[in-house]
Amino acid sequence: MLSTGNDEQVEVGERILDAAASCLVAMGMERVTLAAIARRAGVSRPTVYRRWPDSRSVIAALLTERITAAWMALSQPGTGREALVERIVAVAARIRHDEVVMQVLHHAPDLAMVYISQRMGASQRRLVDLVAAELAGAQASGSVRAGDPRQLAAMCLLITQSAIQSAQVVAPILDEDDLSTELAYNLNRYLS
Structure with a gap:
């Protein structure tokens, strides 16, 4: 060919x-x-x-590719709120173990902070779009509360992003399994 x-x-x-x-x-x-x-x-x-x-732009594109790939690699385990939360939690665990993402988060805080506190990056916008679409479907089936799906997705992003970036800080209190359990609980309660 x-x-x-x-x-x-x-x-x-x-x-x-x-x-x-x-x-x-x-x-x-x-x-x-x-x-x-x-x-x-x-x-x-x-x-x-x-x-x-410049190299920072290459790294930003790399992060977008890695984070989006983490979402796309995990198939939806079903429909509705619980399945969506399960997928979000699995993606968070995958990102917490991604050597490239963690290298930037822990060793390039100036770059990471741009996407944590100043503006949404391409991967964050993409994830909000993907999650919002699934939230709309879950709302139609009655498993997610009413509200603007993009706003709900943005809040899910903030909750999950915080769990990813602070996992190392709370590791003595919440091991990986406990962190995933608590993240799922929070997301499920928020979306119920």
């Missing part, structure tokens, strides 16, 4: 993001440069620059 130019562009973009993940884990956020990413991806620096203006 012949590859189209667009397929090649996607493959190059994926190689660059994979290289960025590898650099981030191996070198830490402070030492990741576009040159290092290009070298690891086997492409020229201008090839990377055509897609992203």
